[in-house]
Amino acid sequence: MLSVRPPKTRYAFLFIFVLTFLFFPLSKIFAHEISGYVAGEIRLFPNDALHSGQNEQSSSLFFQPEYYHEFDTGSSFTFVPFFRLDSGDQERTHLDIRELTYLWLKEDFELRIGVRKVFWGVTEFIHLVDIINQTDLVENIDTEDKLGQPMTNFSVSRDWGTIDIFWMPFFRERTFAGTGGRMRGATVVDEDRSQYESAAEEWNSDWAFRYSHSFDDFDIGVSQFVGTNREPTLLDGTDSSGNAIQIPKYEQIKQTSLDATYVIGEWLWKLESLYRSGQGNENYFAWAGGFEYTLVGLLESNMDLGFVGEWLYDDREDIATTAFENDIAGGLRLTVNDAASSEALLGWIQDVDTSARLFFLEASRRYGSNWLLNLEMRLSLDQPDSDFLFAQRKDDLFQVELFYYF
Secondary structure: OOOOOOOOOHHHHHHHHHHHHOOOOHHHOOOOEEEEEEEEEEEEOOOOOOOOOOOOEEEEEEEEEEEEEEOOOOOEEEEEEEEEEEOOOHHHOEEEEEEEEEEEEEOOEEEEEEEEOOOOOOOOOOOOOOOOOOEEOOOOOOOOOEOOEEEEEEEEEEOOEEEEEEEEOOOOOOEOOOOOOOOOOOOOEOHHHOEEOOOOHHHOOEEEEEEEEEEOOEEEEEEEEEEEOOOOEEEEEEOOOOOEEEEEEEOEEEEEEEEEEEEEOOEEEEEEEEEEEEEOOEEEEEEEEEEEEEEOOHHHOOOEEEEEEEEEEEOOHHHOOOOOOEEEEEEEEEEOOOOOOOEEEEEEEEEOOOOOEEEEEEEEEEEOOOEEEEEEEEEEEOOOOOOOOHHHOOOOEEEEEEEEEO
16 A cells, blocks of 8 residues: 655745745735646566566656746745655655745845755756755656755846855755665665764755856856755665665765856857765766757758767766766757647767666657647666666666646
8 A cells, every 4th residue: 555655854844834924914825826737657667677676667646736826016926746646666655845935026136935946057968066956866867856945045137147045944855766666776775864964964054156147149157055965975784674775874065066058050069067075085076068959940841850969077987976977978859849849859878988878768749738748768788787877777667657737
């Protein structure tokens, strides 16, 4: 029988929810807009499970409504909860607040208080600089899905650029697949035994600063983050029965990062880079950079075809906590430009030092004004036992999602 494991942060979120409502009279809430989606998903794994307890397939239902209210002053309130019920992995059945934010506007100033999702990054295959929100890893190992982050965000925009200052008073722990889940290591991560370098644990205050600006065809963002690392170090341990487990440890880090894009004709050049200290015993540099070239009006049609190429590098090399420490990635993006918004991305990632390869396909198409179909395929080949994803070498994936938007 499926059960929802109550998140350890539920009291913190309730506290933030109450504080957010104190910023404006309740009588003004009732003029509102409600939208969102409800969706179903089927996951098929063609290979036999490599680790004990894993399932061969799974299905799930998930739901993300959105409540939005704009005041006469231009300020607004947004509430976006998320819930998934999964048949294959109890840890993937979870509830989260993606957004619960009050936005105050005054000329060039913006103040956001509550829970938000903030995205930083420009490259296609990996987002090195995207550090504000914690990864919701049980959703998808591509790290695109994020948990809502409690924060206060002050922003000012002028002719010389935009400055954002973030104060994050509470930390969200990363989610991990459970015993029944695929795309995990040989041992399960025990989130209930998390360790912290900070004595304040999850209540340590994290800070971030970002400057961004556009110069004609050139966009740049420079960021500084000081606080709890979103990527835990996994320590070996045992549970009460003597079974091997992994224990996440969250360290205090400093990260300086840069992201930039440059457009020239049909060419888009992209770069993300960072320097991080405090993670383990290593200070390290990493970057991802490349291009996207688009053929507009392919074969005199309405379709566009984009060619994507990137190099992913981490100077920790063999001890890097990522699968992409020295890899070349390429892709083809087809945009049909039809009424159904049909599009597809075919990509591959090749390890420069070994024969390991990863192929993936993502495609989507709308049906009418309310339905959306997503298809995803992921295949891995020739992972040596030294590869970061060796424990997931049998987790090739075929996934179908059907959304209904309201």
